[in-house]
Every structure is written in C-alpha cells, then in structure tokens.
Amino acid sequence: MDVTTNGSQQIRLKRATVPEIYRKAARILKSAEERKGSLKNLIYSSGFRDVKPLYALVAESCKHQSALDELINNTAGFQNVKPFDPHLARILITELIWGKGYLKPINARAIRIILELESDLRQALDSLNSQEENDSVQQISAPRYVRVNTLVSTTEKICNQLTGEGWKQVRSKKKSGYEGFIERVKGLGENEFILDFHLDFLLVFPSTAQFYNHNLLKSGAILLQDKASCLSAVALKSNPFYGKMIDACSAPGMKTSLLAALSNNQSSIIAIERDAKRCNTLRQTISNTHASKVTVQQADFLTLNPSDYQDVKYILVDPSCSGTGIISRLDSQRKSEEGANLELRLKRLSSLQSRLVEHAATFPSVERIVYSTCSIYEEENEAVVRQVLTKIGQSFQLEEALPWWPRRGTNRYDNPPDDVIGVKCVRAEAGKDLTNGFFIALFVRRI
Incomplete structure (x- = not known):
C-alpha cells in the first residue's frame, strides 16, 4: 500500500501494476541487449496486441539510448531506489520526456519513482543537450x-x-x-x-x-514507412508493372503492400514468411492495407520448388541482415563489443543472403530480382552481389537500380572496365539522406 500526503491527511493508495506495454518494451530492450534476436523480430513476436505503439516506444528509447544511460547514471535519485530495472527505467523516461509526456498510474511503484525524479531528469537532460553535439548515425x-x-x-x-x-x-x-x-x-x-x-x-x-x-x-x-524501405519495391518496378510476384521474406508486410499499391492491385503477389507469429502480423498488414491480390504463405523461401511457380516474373529478396543501417537501433555499442564475433556473424548472414538470391534466379520465368538490406556492411551488400554474379551471371546481369538516386555502392568489388558493381547499386545513408542506411541491387534476366 502506498501513502501520499494531502495537507495534514494521509491518503492510502492501492499499489497498481505498471502497464503491460511498458513491461513488454523493457523486456524487448533486455532481450536485444542479450542478442536474443533483432529488435524488429522481438517486437513482432512479443505477443502484445498492438505492435505499432510498442514499436514506436522501443524505437524512441533506442534513439535516445546514450542520453538515457547518462540520465540514469548521473541522476542522484536513482542510486537510492535499487533494485530498479534499468530497462524499465529507460522506457518510462522515454515515455515521459520524448513520448506522451505523462505516466499513469501514478501509484505503480516504478512510475511513482520516475515522476518523483522528473525535475532532476529534465534538468540533467538540459545540461546534457547543451554539452553534446551528436553526429553519429545512432x-x-x-x-x-x-x-x-x-x-x-x-x-x-x-x-x-x-x-x-x-x-x-x-x-x-x-x-x-x-x-x-x-x-x-x-x-x-x-x-x-x-x-x-x-x-x-x-x-x-x-x-x-x-x-x-x-x-x-x-x-x-x-x-x-521509412523512405529507404520504400525504395526496394520501387526498384523492382518495371514499365508496365504487371505479372505475378513473390516477396521472399515478407513480414511485417510493408514492402509487400507497397508492391500491391505500385501495381494498383492488378498483380498477384505471394508473400512468403516462415515464422508463424510474423505470418500473423503479415496477414494483419495485408488486410489493413487493402492489398486484395496478396496471398500469404507460411514457408521457407529456400524450400519452394520453382517449377510450382512457373509464371512468377518479379521477386523481392529483403532477407535478415545485421540491421546496422537502422537509425533507431539498440546496438550503438554493439559494433565495438562484437569484435571477432562480427566477422563470423557477417559470414553466416552473407551466406544465407547469397543462397536466397541464387534460389530466386532459378524460378523459370522470373525477369527481375531486387536484393536489399538495411546493413552498412559491404560483406552483406556489394560482396553478396559479387558472389551471386559468379553463380547466376550467365542468365542475369546487374542493372543500374534507381538511376535517379544520387548515392551508389562502393567500387571495391568492380572488375573494370566492363564488370562493374558499385555504380549500379544503391546506397542510402542516414547522415546524407535522413533515412535508414540501405542497400539495393537489381538483377535482370539476360535476353
């Protein structure tokens, strides 16, 4: 039972529970720090009934991670309230300062503590903002x-x-x-x-x-939807844009729904997702966006038999990646922590990424394949393109994606003068384009 004072009277308040969205968000932050999954996967598999506000809250907390760490470590009041879940503290501070601007119910212990420290937190933030000039991607x-x-x-x-x-x-x-x-x-x-x-x-x-x-x-x-996320679907588009499509790694479905919009619901789209929970999220997205020609199929794209999809003309491959281009990402310190593990992780990711694109090229009628990632690493981008071309180069050529886009890939994997990769690929950079970091390559069947 909590006690608050009103004049000379003491009012007893029944202790309340911190709302589920805050508890879920705190668990996601903790799991992401422990590398139990990507931030996006953890959010969509959390079981929370409405992922949009949950996603927004976690993303906002990640965006301000450095400031949150400073506030928690340097606000004296926190030293007197241990044990206190630091991940829950981050979420509650995020909501109070950068979110709704208030917290309820006030008689939940964790919320009451944050509200009691609000003045100190805001003062510390003002001091922090006046001292720092932040120019890193995160x-x-x-x-x-x-x-x-x-x-x-x-x-x-x-x-x-x-x-x-x-x-x-x-x-x-x-x-x-x-x-x-x-x-x-x-x-x-x-x-x-x-x-x-x-x-x-x-x-x-x-x-x-x-x-x-x-x-x-x-x-x-x-x-x-972030602009960079839209670009891969736009890169797949031809003129005219009509014919059966596959989104090979579809959940949560934003790119799939954009493909439907770009084709004006005139083309059949097969949305592939292997995870059951993410498949449910995908179905919800497709329903909400009125993408009436999309069929959701729970499967691993690598297990699909191309002969069963004779009339597929377009395939979008946007697979799992390191996610290092995402601005509101939790791993602002992860790069320095991974060390030798980073090389192994990128090797595993790039191997899977190459196999997915190579498998896409085996579909008998496919004409255009777009490969995209939200990674900044060459190992997942231009290096994958080079590897894939050694396998499918007889049937497909790398074509210049989005010629109007100003930023292109690195030329480190080029074999000039005829065999070039970098200038044909697209890169989006957070600092220059105000989007998530992104990479796109377009493969077109040779005539």
Missing part, C-alpha cells in the same frame, strides 16, 4: 515518413485532409535540388510537412509528429 534524428496508401486514397486528398487539421504543407526551392530538399526537411517546423523529393506517395514530417492513433492510419489510408 544520434541522427530522422524525420517521420508517412506513405500514402494509393489503394485507399490519393496524395492530394491526404494532403488536403492534413492541412484541414492544421498542418502546413511547405516546399523547397525548385533550384536547390536534392540537397536543398534535405536542408528544408531538417528545418521543418512542428506543424509543417513536405512532399518527398523522389516519391510522390511519400510525405515527410518532423520527427516529433505522431500518427499512431490517427484515423487515417487506422483506416489504412496512410502507413508509417
């Missing part, structure tokens, strides 16, 4: 990307509704180009948004913009 503040689901609405209609709600649509100067656009995004006011420079279905908001409870999100008219 500390970049990415904007909020909102994808218009063109299966449900149009960019014009969504922009009109948002401006009616008080948002202001702005534009960058026409002659300033992509660099001018990036600078304009960095300077977005709290009520401003801008149409993306490259993708006419993507809107860009300040990082503080919240849409998790917006009716447009609930109806499937908009989705929260």
